[in-house]
Amino acid sequence: xxxxxxxxxxxxxxxxxxxxxxxxxxxxxxxxxxxxxxxxxxxxxxxxxxxxxxxxxxxxxxxxxxxxxxxxxxxxxxxxxxxxxxxxxxxxxxxxxxxxxxxxxxxxxxxxxxxxxxxxxxxxxxxxxxxxxxxxxxxxxxxxxxxxxxxxxxxxxxxxxxxxxxxxxxxxxxxxxxxxxxxxxxxxxxxxxxxxxxxxxxxxxxxxxxxxxxxxxxxxxx
Amino acid sequence: xxxxxxxxxxxxxxxxxxxxxxxxxxxxxxxxxxxxxxxxxxxxxxxxxxxxxxxxxxxxxxxxxxxxxxxxxxxxxxxxxxxxxxxxxxxxxxxxxxxxxxxxxxxxxxxxxxxxxxxxxxxxxxxxxxxxxxxxxxxxxxxxxxxxxxxxxxxxxxxxxxxxxxxxxxxxxxxxxxxxxxxxxxxxxxxxxxxxxxxxxxxxxxxxxxxxxxxxxxxxxxxxxx
Ligand SMILES: [Zn+2]
Numbered sequence: 261x262x263x264x265x266x267x268x269x270x271x272x273x274x275x276x277x278x279x280x281x282x283x284x285x286x287x288x289x290x291x292x293x294x295x296x297x298x299x300x301x302x303x304x305x306x307x308x309x310x311x312x313x314x315x316x317x318x319x320x321x322x323x324x325x326x327x328x329x330x331x332x333x334x335x336x337x338x339x340x341x342x343x344x345x346x347x348x349x350x351x352x353x354x355x356x357x358x359x360x361x362x363x364x365x366x367x368x369x370x371x372x373x374x375x376x377x378x379x380x381x382x383x384x385x386x387x388x389x390x391x392x393x394x395x396x397x398x399x400x401x402x403x404x405x406x407x408x409x410x411x412x413x414x415x416x417x418x419x420x421x422x423x424x425x426x427x428x429x430x431x432x433x434x435x436x437x438x439x440x441x442x443x444x445x446x447x448x449x450x451x452x453x454x455x456x457x458x459x460x461x462x463x464x465x466x467x468x469x470x471x472x473x474x475x476x477x478x479x480x481x482x
Numbered sequence: 483x484x485x486x487x488x489x490x491x492x493x494x495x496x497x498x499x500x501x502x503x504x505x506x507x508x509x510x511x512x513x514x515x516x517x518x519x520x521x522x523x524x525x526x527x528x529x530x531x532x533x534x535x536x537x538x539x540x541x542x543x544x545x546x547x548x549x550x551x552x553x554x555x556x557x558x559x560x561x562x563x564x565x566x567x568x569x570x571x572x573x574x575x576x577x578x579x580x581x582x583x584x585x586x587x588x589x590x591x592x593x594x595x596x597x598x599x600x601x602x603x604x605x606x607x608x609x610x611x612x613x614x615x616x617x618x619x620x621x622x623x624x625x626x627x628x629x630x631x632x633x634x635x636x637x638x639x640x641x642x643x644x645x646x647x648x649x650x651x652x653x654x655x656x657x658x659x660x661x662x663x664x665x666x667x668x669x670x671x672x673x674x675x676x677x678x679x680x681x682x683x684x685x686x687x688x689x690x691x692x693x694x695x696x697x698x699x700x701x702x703x704x705x706x707x708x
Contacts, residue, residue: 273687274680299698303690306697307662309640310560313552319569320547323576327543330580 268293272300398459405466412473419480431476438469525591532592536583543576550593553664554600560647560659561604571607575600594673597666601656601674646696653677654689661686 261282263271271279287294423429445462452458534542554575558568578599586595647655656675660666661682666674668682675682 269687272690274683299694300690303693303697304662306639306643307658309643310556310659310663312556312559315552316569319555319572320544320551322569323547323573324540324544326573326577327540327580330577331538331540 265290265293268296395454395459398463401463402459402466405463405470409466409470409473412470412477416473416476416480419476425479427479428476431472431479434472435469435476438465438472441465442469528591528593529588532583532586532588535579535592536586543580546579546593546596547576550596554597557597557659557664558600558604560644560663561601561655562607563644567607567611571600571603574603574607578603590673591670594670597660597670597674598676605652642697643693646693649696650689650692653685654692657682657685658689658693 261278263279263282263286268283271283283297287297419428420432423432442465445458445465449455449458449462531542531546535546554572555568558571559565562568562571579596586592647658653675657671660671660674668679671682672679
């Protein structure tokens with residue numbers, strides 16, 4: 261490859277390695293280009309003077325503290341927001357299935373509340389509020405579900421962490437969705453513990469999660 | 483966080499040292515026929531790091547810091563002129579990454595995106611410093627105050643270069659710092675500064691031409707100055 265003095269700037273700007281080699285060869289006979297190439301390269305050498313990668317041991321801990329504080333501050337908000345934003349990421353099929361499931365759950369909950377509501381002789385007590393005895397029952401049912409789910413989740417965890425089949429990946433997706441819904445309902449139930457509808461929805465979600473985990477383990481056995 | 487104990491796929495693959503500087507591979511140096519395996523690996527590492535940060539795992543941020551923290555701080559110091567402001571800018575960048583990671587959609591690489599945030603943060607800091615100076619009615623200094631740092635081999639050369647850099651346009655200075663000092667490729671710089679790769683190459687060319695004139699004027703005019 262032959263280069264001339266006129267090619268110099270273009271090679272400085274965007275020369276290929278072959279063009280650079282040809283320019284270097286040209287400098288053996290051209291003092292002007294030799295001087296220009298030397299000056300050009302010396303800028304890259306000088307730039308190294310602006311590197312100071314010395315470590316400051318206290319810097320990461322300082323950043324980490326700020327990040328942890330921010331994470332803690334946003335945790336409750338993220339939990340609430342998380343479940344709505346997660347819906348948007350779901351495939352349309354899952355969105356439809358979930359919508360159907362929620363309608364079913366709400367219908368069942370409403371039915372159960374209606375059937376279980378205590379009889380009050382003409383009083384004006386809000387039937388959607390749980391009485392203390394019913395609340396205790398619901399809470400113990402929740403605890404039982406949580407325990408059963410924890411056991412199942414521990415068993416299913418290795419299969420869900422790196423799902424080997426599309427079916428397991430689907431189950432993983434569904435469980436994430438259920439977790440978000442449970443977290444959301446728990447926040448709401450926490451703010452209003454006697455709200456029967458919320459508590460039964462929560463129980464229904466637990467039941468659904470338990471079933472799903474059982475299906476995961478069943479799928480893995482097959 | 484719910485990710486505690488999860489196997490992090492990137493953990494084993496991301497090297498613990500910053501990419502070897504000065505061993506830049508330009509796209510033109512790649513063999514034809516698609517990206518190299520190393521480039522593919524780097525891309526998947528980048529995606530894994532982004533996903534881990536998105537999950538809220540602070541260890542992922544620590545990983546980002548381990549690989550890029552020193553370079554981020556050095557870049558910020560060269561833009562802002564002193565290590566304290568540089569540390570503030572890097573910390574602010576991590577916070578901004580954490581706050582907006584949910585909106586990161588992967589149009590550029592995660593690392594490129596992080597550096598873009600850093601550069602914007604540095605210029606925000608510069609602007610606010612300038613405003614404060616105006617309020618204080620102190621117009622004695624136009625360029626950032628350059629504070630002492632770890633001595634290099636040629637302190638006078640470094641100081642001369644810092645002064646000359648301060649006289650370049652913002653884009654010329656950024657491209658020079660990213661390419662010549664931090665060792666990024668033009669493709670990466672293009673993503674960070676939202677310009678084309680060709681524009682990045684041309685801007686570097688203009689930057690170096692101007693620096694050459696400032697640092698090493700043609701011999702005839704140098705003699706006149708003396
Ligand atoms: Zn020549």
